[in-house]
């Protein structure tokens with residue numbers, strides 16, 4: 001059950017994000033323990049949630065930082081992540097972002113195209129530095145997830161396709177300020193069918209053989225993130241099954257001696273610790289259901305509008321008999337809807353509504369559309 005005490009929240013301005021630090025620590029401890037069994041390294045994907053207390057917890061768990069913008073690199077470094085635990089990924093890094101990351105001497109750039117390699121070489125040479133890189137390879141593995149969060153198919157913009165690799169290696173010979181240290185994969189997010197990851201391992205093993213045949217030694221293999229969480233039963237599955245996840249990679253990856261395995265988990269580490277709490281403004285009769293109109297909308301949590309994703313909704317204030325509701329926000333868009341035809345206890349103006357599993361890709365994806373204020377944040 002959600003550990004929030006409604007009586008203590010009456011004076012709290014709504015909507016707000018509430019983060020349960022106990023759940024966060026339990027989750028990180030489980031991940032640390034299971035990854036530690038195989039000496040796997042986790043870089044936390046800051047894009048999921050970059051709040052300072054979350055980053056503090058990640059650092060204390062011994063995780064590095066996986067960043068996708070110059071500002072994320074900056075946030076990680078300012079939060080105290082050592083530069084040699086920072087990775088910079090992304091298909092469109094700007095010159096200013098690259099220069100900043102070079103100045104900081106980060107551990108590795110995950111590079112996604114020949115053109116990017118050429119620019120990185122130029123910028124690193126100008127700083128008299130060598131940039132350590134991993135090649136992000138598009139393995140053409142289907143993640144069986146929502147098409148907007150599928151990244152490892154050839155039709156996606158991400159990574160270098162297998163048929164380009166030979167020419168990329170030729171190019172690397174001509175780029176003295178670049179040192180190839182690893183290969184990187186990320187096939188998508190919210191992956192709940194673990195067999196997808198064993199397919200990934202099979203492809204990674206094939207690529208390893210390919211590099212080995214060309215006498216290239218890779219210090220690390222980065223298999224990305226993507227482990228999904230249970231949006232339907234958050235209480236039963238607060239902590240994802242890290243044992244199965246890391247165990248699978250241990251079972252299927254064929255590593256070379258001394259090689260490290262890196263992961264970039266985001267959602268699985270932070271989704272369940274966060275809840276968006278909102279107040280009911282109005283109840284309005286619809287044709288077949290009532291509308292419960294909240295003071296939070298797609299500006300605070302865009303996932304339902306953008307990916308039709310499910311978030312469990314609970315009324316924290318009522319235990320009256322259930323009725324059917326469409327739970328919607330105040331924004332001037334029909335997609336501003338958190339759930340349709342949901343059975344909730346009879347809901348009234350002023351009730352507090354919890355939208356669960358909102359710790360990942362919630363607050364960070366908020367927008368100011370309709371000139372909305374940013375939601376407040378509490379930690380408990």
Ligand code: LLP
Nearest residue numbers: 045186189190225226227264265266267361
């Ligand atoms: N590494 C790379 C290269 C990524 O692109 C991502 C996520 C991750 C790691 C972390 O993936 P995770 O472990 O969190 O699945 N906004 C969407 C999710 C977008 C994910 C983008 N990339 C959502 O709300 O579902």
